[in-house]
Amino acid sequence: MTTRRGIISAGFAGFLLLANLSLAPAQDVAARSTAQPVVLTISGPGGGASHDLTMADLEKLPKAEIRTTTPWHNGVQHFEGVSLQALMESLKLSGANAQVTALNRYRTTIPMKDFSEFKPILAYRRNGAPMEVREKGPLFIIYPYDSNTALKHDTYFSRSAWQVRSITVE
Numbered sequence: 001m002t003t004r005r006g007i008i009s010a011g012f013a014g015f016l017l018l019a020n021l022s023l024a025p026a027q028d029v030a031a032r033s034t035a036q037p038v039v040l041t042i043s044g045p046g047g048g049a050s051h052d053l054t055m056a057d058l059e060k061l062p063k064a065e066i067r068t069t070t071p072w073h074n075g076v077q078h079f080e081g082v083s084l085q086a087l088m089e090s091l092k093l094s095g096a097n098a099q100v101t102a103l104n105r106y107r108t109t110i111p112m113k114d115f116s117e118f119k120p121i122l123a124y125r126r127n128g129a130p131m132e133v134r135e136k137g138p139l140f141i142i143y144p145y146d147s148n149t150a151l152k153h154d155t156y157f158s159r160s161a162w163q164v165r166s167i168t169v170e
């Protein structure tokens with residue numbers, strides 16, 4: 001009897017397990033199709049906290065704007081995004097440098113001091129529209145080049161990563 005009941009309950013448990021397994025992937029697919037993609041991962045020093053952000057997460061932060069010419073566009077451009085200083089403060093991240101990696105594997109190191117000194121932004125819109133990857137989007141680090149002649153220099157152009165995918169504070 002005990003054996004028989006054991007087999008029956010094992011069989012039932014197996015049924016539940018299978019039912020659960022067959023349900024789980026369907027739920028995942030449903031969740032994935034409605035979830036927004038992660039566009040930016042920000043990590044803290046020493047492999048600390050890592051934050052996966054969607055475009056909606058970025059758009060919830062206070063908007064920062066820069067109107068400037070750049071080496072990559074014709075005429076004055078209107079960029080909207082988030083202040084890198086505010087972004088780091090909202091995640092309580094501080095350190096000497098921000099290591100930026102782009103979708104095309106381009107890497108650049110930005111002294112965090114730049115964020116307070118020059119107020120560059122992580123731009124997510126140019127002239128009112130989201131930037132496609134082929135237009136150096138979706139995230140492009142923009143300094144207010146026109147507001148300070150010191151910024152019209154390769155030092156800052158090289159920190160102006162486009163197609164930004166991750167930032168690590170070190």
Ligand SMILES: Nc1nc2c(c(=O)[nH]1)N[C@H]1C(S)=C(S)[C@@H](COP(=O)(O)O)O[C@H]1N2
Pocket residue numbers: 071072102103104106154157158159160161162163164
């Ligand atoms: N994603 C990405 N951003 C980047 C680069 C790059 O290759 N990929 N080059 C950087 C460097 S070193 C500079 S000087 C400028 C160069 O822009 P240019 O290639 O249009 O001259 O963009 C910067 N941002």
Ligand SMILES: [Mo]
Pocket residue numbers: 154157158
């Ligand atoms: Mo460069």
